Structure formats: C-alpha cells, structure tokens
Amino acid sequence: MDLNALKTFIEVVRAGSFSGAARRTGMPRSSVSLRIRNLESSLGVRLFKRSTRAFALTAEGQDLYQRSEGALASLADTLADLKQVGPSHAGEIRMTLPADFPARIVAPAISEFCAAYPKVRINVVPTNAVLDLVSENVDVALRIGAANPQDAVVRGALDMELGFYASADYMRRHGAPASIAMATRLIGPQQPELRRLFEQCLDGGVLPQFHVTVDSFTFIRELVLLGQGIGLLPGSLCRTALASGALVKAFPVSASVRLQLTYPSRADISSKVKVFAEILARHLKAAVA
Numbered sequence: 001m002d003l004n005a006l007k008t009f010i011e012v013v014r015a016g017s018f019s020g021a022a023r024r025t026g027m028p029r030s031s032v033s034l035r036i037r038n039l040e041s042s043l044g045v046r047l048f049k050r051s052t053r054a055f056a057l058t059a060e061g062q063d064l065y066q067r068s069e070g071a072l073a074s075l076a077d078t079l080a081d082l083k084q085v086g087p088s089h090a091g092e093i094r095m096t097l098p099a100d101f102p103a104r105i106v107a108p109a110i111s112e113f114c115a116a117y118p119k120v121r122i123n124v125v126p127t128n129a130v131l132d133l134v135s136e137n138v139d140v141a142l143r144i145g146a147a148n149p150q151d152a153v154v155r156g157a158l159d160m161e162l163g164f165y166a167s168a169d170y171m172r173r174h175g176a177p178a179s180i181a182m183a184t185r186l187i188g189p190q191q192p193e194l195r196r197l198f199e200q201c202l203d204g205g206v207l208p209q210f211h212v213t214v215d216s217f218t219f220i221r222e223l224v225l226l227g228q229g230i231g232l233l234p235g236s237l238c239r240t241a242l243a244s245g246a247l248v249k250a251f252p253v254s255a256s257v258r259l260q261l262t263y264p265s266r267a268d269i270s271s272k273v274k275v276f277a278e279i280l281a282r283h284l285k286a287a288v289a
Contacts, residue, residue, distance in 0.1 A: 005039040006068055008032055009047065013057065013065050014135050069134060089272035092121040095280075097142040098259075099126045100218040106142075109283035113276050120272055128189070128215040133264045139273045140280065141262045144191065155277075157261040157284045161235045162194070163254040165247050170227040177230075180207065180251050185229030187212045187220050194232065197255045259284075 012021040012032065022029040040047050047061035057065065097106060110122050125131070131138050142157060164180065177183040180202065188194070188210045199207050211229055214220060217237055224231035225241065230250045241247035261284065263277055 002035070002038065002042070005035040005042075008035040009039055009061075010065065010069050012036065012048075013061075013069075017055070089117045089270075089275070090119040091270070091272065092123055093139045093273055093276050094123040094125065094137055095140040095142070095276075096125045096127055096131055096138055098144055099128050100216050101126070101142065101259075105283060105287045106280070109276075109280045112283075113279050117272065117275070120276075122276075128191070133262070139263060139270075140277055142280075142284075143260050143262055144194075144257055153263050155261040155281055157259045157281065158287060159256045159258050161254055161256050162197075162232060163235055164230050164250045165221075165224055165233050165238050165242075166230040166250040167225055167227045168245055168248050170224075170229070171248055171250070173227070176250065180253065183208060183230055183250075185211045186232070187214070187223050187229045188232035189213065189215045189217070189220070191215070194257065197257055198232070198253070200255075202253070 008021065008025065008027075011025055012018055015021040015024050018032050018036070019029050021027075022032045025032070036047065043060075043064075045060040046058050047064060048055045049058055106124075110124070114120070114122065125138075130143065131141070133141060144160070164183075164186075174185075180186075180198070186208055190213045195207050210232075212223060214223075217233055220231040221233055221237055221241075223229065224233065225246060235254070238247050242249075261277065261281055263273060
C-alpha cells in the first residue's frame with residue numbers, strides 16, 4: 001500500500017473535503033483525487049460516498065480512518081526518532097492550553113525540554129476551545145474541567161479555586177446582593193461546565209445569565225476592576241488586587257475546578273511526548289506547591 005495515499009486519505013477526512021486537503025498539503029486537487037482513487041483501487045473498496053456538493057465516509061472508509069490515523073502518526077514519530085543518534089528526539093509537539101494560562105508556569109517546562117532536546121519543535125496553541133486530540137493533531141492539552149475521549153490519558157494537574165469578585169467601588173455604589181441569584185450584572189466565561197459547577201454549589205439554585213460573557217479570565221478581571229459588575233475569577237488572579245483593597249469577594253461561595261493534563265492514549269505514543277508530558281506535569285506540581 002502507498003503510505004502517501006493513506007496519508008492523503010487522512011488529510012481529506014480531517015479537512016472535510018478534497019479541496020481542503022489540497023490546501024493543507026499544498027497539492028493540486030487533482031493529485032489528491034488521484035491518490036484517493038488509487039487507494040480505493042488497491043483496497044478494492046469505496047472509501048467515500050460522493051455527490052456534487054458533499055461527501056461522506058463509507059463504513060469501510062470510517063473503519064480505515066479509525067484504524068490508520070493513530071498508527072500513521074506513531075509511525076511518522078518513530079521514523080523521525082530513528083533518524084537521530086542515541087536518545088535524541090526530533091519532530092514537533094503540538095500542545096494547547098487555556099488562552100490566559102500563566103506563561104511563567106509553562107514556559108520553564110518548555111525551556112527545560114528544549115535544552116535537552118533542541119531538535120524538537122514546540123507548537124503552543126493558546127485557546128479556550130476544546131480541540132479534538134486526534135483530528136486537530138494535539139499531542140498534549142491542558143484543559144479546564146473539559147470532557148475527554150475515553151481512551152485519552154488524563155492526569156490531574158492542579159486545582160483552581162473560583163469565586164465571584166467585584167471592585168470595592170462597585171460594591172459601594174450598588175451594594176452587595178444578598179445572593180448570587182439576585183445579582184444582575186455578572187461577568188464570566190461561556191464554558192457550560194463552570195456554570196454547572198457553581199449551580200451545584202447553590203443547592204439546586206440557578207446561576208443567572210452573565211451580563212457579559214468572555215472566555216478570558218484576565219479580560220474579566222479588567223472589566224471587574226473597571227466597575228462593570230461581579231466577575232467569576234480564579235482567586236490566584238485576584239491576590240494582588242485583594243491585598244490592595246481594589247477587589248473584594250462578592251459572595252462567600254466558591255468552587256474548585258481541576259486543570260487536567262491530557263494526551264492521546266496510543267499504546268505506541270512517541271517517547272518525546274511522554275518525556276515532555278512528564279516535565280510539564282512536574283512543573284505544574286511545583287506551581288501548586
């Protein structure tokens with residue numbers, strides 16, 4: 001079997017179209033189509049159901065994608081590792097983390113790894129979107145309480161305490177609401193798991209809709225400091241402002257959410273990803289301490 005044709009097939013599935021795969025690979029669309037036809041011919045099955053406007057995987061195509069995607073990625077990593085002499089690593093590690101996660105925690109881990117393995121490229125993607133580990137080619141993900149695939153490796157990284165904070169000036173002007181349910185100007189992120197977390201703390205109560213929603217805790221903190229409402233924030237982001245008196249805790253209720261270190265659970269996952277994950281986990285543990 002032509003491994004290049006198989007790789008092209010995987011890119012078509014990931015991109016959702018032949019033209020999308022052509023853009024991702026830098027190949028002409030005709031070449032992409034030819035490789036897929038040759039692959040179907042060599043296997044003796046149809047991999048796609050095609051129409052003039054869309055296409056979908058056949059049962060055989062779905063089975064081939066599920067079986068080959070992880071294996072091909074592992075093979076590429078293995079071949080890259082074998083090209084190196086001794087214990088060296090090469091290739092790329094792609095990781096995601098929350099958009100405003102403190103760089104002072106992750107950067108030293110990356111620095112330590114790169115000093116030991118200078119031939120490995122690190123691609124850091126700060127985003128609050130929950131990217132699919134396989135289709136988005138994510139090697140390591142640091143996530144806030146997000147659901148993960150069944151076969152993913154999940155390690156508890158650190159716990160983050162969340163609470164509702166307001167500026168001292170806002171509380172003087174508007175007064176303190178008797179409860180969260182009575183608050184009318186709340187600011188917070190859109191993640192549904194965070195809303196559910198606090199609704200559990202309210203003994204069956206319902207958290208009001210946020211007046212402003214933004215998936216960035218540093219952005220929320222700035223709005224709160226400007227007196228725009230009561231914001232859902234990690235306590236670690238508020239320590240300095242609390243000490244100066246600029247911020248106060250609006251309600252006594254708080255909740256803890258776990259940041260999870262997640263990576264795909266392929267049995268033959270590349271050794272460089274394992275090493276990087278171990279270093280990152282150690283730095284996260286030190287940050288907690």
